[in-house]
Amino acid sequence: MTQRLYYHDSFLYDFEAEVREIPDGPRPAVILDRTAFYPTSGGQVFDTGTISTGTNEDLNVTEVVEAEDGRVIHYLEAPPKNIGPGTKIHGQIDPTRRRDHMQQHTGQHVLSAAFVRLYGMPTVSFHMGNDYCSIDLDTPTLTKDQVEQAERLANEIILENRPVQIRFVTRDEAGKLGLRKIPPAERDELRLIDIHEFDLNACGGTHVNQTGQIGCILLRKAEKVRQGWRVEFVAGQRAVATARRDFSTLTEAGATFSTHIYDVPQQIRKSLDEIRTLRKQREQSLEELAEVQAIALLAQTQATAGRRLVIRTFSEREMNFLKLLAQKLTRLDTNVVALLGSTSPQPSLVFAQSPGLPNDMGSLMKATVANLGGRGGGSKDMAQGGIPSSDGIEAALKNASASLNG
Numbered sequence: 001m002t003q004r005l006y007y008h009d010s011f012l013y014d015f016e017a018e019v020r021e022i023p024d025g026p027r028p029a030v031i032l033d034r035t036a037f038y039p040t041s042g043g044q045v046f047d048t049g050t051i052s053t054g055t056n057e058d059l060n061v062t063e064v065v066e067a068e069d070g071r072v073i074h075y076l077e078a079p080p081k082n083i084g085p086g087t088k089i090h091g092q093i094d095p096t097r098r099r100d101h102m103q104q105h106t107g108q109h110v111l112s113a114a115f116v117r118l119y120g121m122p123t124v125s126f127h128m129g130n131d132y133c134s135i136d137l138d139t140p141t142l143t144k145d146q147v148e149q150a151e152r153l154a155n156e157i158i159l160e161n162r163p164v165q166i167r168f169v170t171r172d173e174a175g176k177l178g179l180r181k182i183p184p185a186e187r188d189e190l191r192l193i194d195i196h197e198f199d200l201n202a203c204g205g206t207h208v209n210q211t212g213q214i215g216c217i218l219l220r221k222a223e224k225v226r227q228g229w230r231v232e233f234v235a236g237q238r239a240v241a242t243a244r245r246d247f248s249t250l251t252e253a254g255a256t257f258s259t260h261i262y263d264v265p266q267q268i269r270k271s272l273d274e275i276r277t278l279r280k281q282r283e284q285s286l287e288e289l290a291e292v293q294a295i296a297l298l299a300q301t302q303a304t305a306g307r308r309l310v311i312r313t314f315s316e317r318e319m320n321f322l323k324l325l326a327q328k329l330t331r332l333d334t335n336v337v338a339l340l341g342s343t344s345p346q347p348s349l350v351f352a353q354s355p356g357l358p359n360d361m362g363s364l365m366k367a368t369v370a371n372l373g374g375r376g377g378g379s380k381d382m383a384q385g386g387i388p389s390s391d392g393i394e395a396a397l398k399n400a401s402a403s404l405n406g
């Protein structure tokens with residue numbers, strides 16, 4: 001078993017140790033007799049840093065894990081060259097990363113205890129991510145007000161700068177102390193984290209010495225999950241960085257709307273209302289335009305044996321407008337066939353006939369788009385198709401008209 005130096009001092013950032021083993025395996029790694037590097041466990045992620053040898057070899061530690069037998073495995077960026085069992089090394093962990101982890105992790109203790117004290121909601125799991133952390137609470141409901149009250153109490157405990165002490169007790173002693181929960185461990189000795197007169201909890205992680213060192217806690221999203229509620233939070237410098245990022249985002253949104261950041265939601269609602277109104281007006285205008293255009297096209301088109309054939313290619317007309325126009329053309333008169341195309345924004349075709357005419361627009365469309373490498377189809381009276389290129393649209397409409405029955 002590797003001796004855990006962080007068990008007694010979370011602020012120990014560098015240490016001396018001896019190499020025990022260079023394990024075989026696909027990833028270069030080293031095992032020491034003792035270490036200050038924290039291996040991923042209990043929701044807290046690993047430390048990074050360097051292991052240096054007397055031969056000026058600096059090994060970058062990229063991940064640290066705990067083996068089942070209690071050994072701590074330090075994974076290295078590159079295979080070590082000049083070390084073996086017995087080599088003396090100097091270990092240095094990344095202090096910024098460790099401080100961040102201590103802030104998040106101790107913050108979690110305070111927050112979990114706040115939810116228990118205020119609402120009797122136990123924490124069932126803890127997750128530490130790169131951007132934010134989260135706890136899962138065992139509760140069927142959680143209100144916005146409860147979230148804010150828990151955040152407030154947690155920050156009060158931080159402001160009171162209470163001592164955070166490490167205590168080692170036997171399982172029997174732990175049972176009498178009123179722990180939040182006792183872990184099912186095989187060892188008899190338990191490591192307790194005691195936040196003075198607020199929380200007592202068995203934990204193997206790294207913690208600050210005083211709650212003031214957490215800095216602050218900011219609660220973020222609260223969402224219902226399968227077994228309760230998940231509450232996201234950030235502590236310390238992360239909370240400041242998150243608030244800074246939120247402010248930058250809101251400032252950018254405010255500048256876009258030429259408004260104060262607190263008025264951004266109202267401005268967004270106003271803009272969405274405007275968009276909805278404009279969309280409605282546009283639909284109405286297109287319908288009117290289609291009707292006027294249909295009347296003009298029918299007036300320009302000579303009837304042959306009582307039937308009017310309208311063949312027309314447009315640019316800058318969407319498929320929906322072609323369909324609208326085809327509908328108007330074939331409804332305003334009882335004997336109309338319309339073969340319409342648009343070259344842009346998307347090359348498209350619409351074929352339609354007045355109800356009761358003998359053609360099959362669906363199969364005519366299928367045959368036409370098949371020749372042009374597109375896709376399409378429809379019913380007997382109305383069909384639509386999209387094609388990859390606008391080249392040859394006019395010729396295709398002409399070809400289609402040649403296969404009409406009547």
Ligand SMILES: [Zn+2]
Nearest residue numbers: 105193203205
């Ligand atoms: Zn802990």
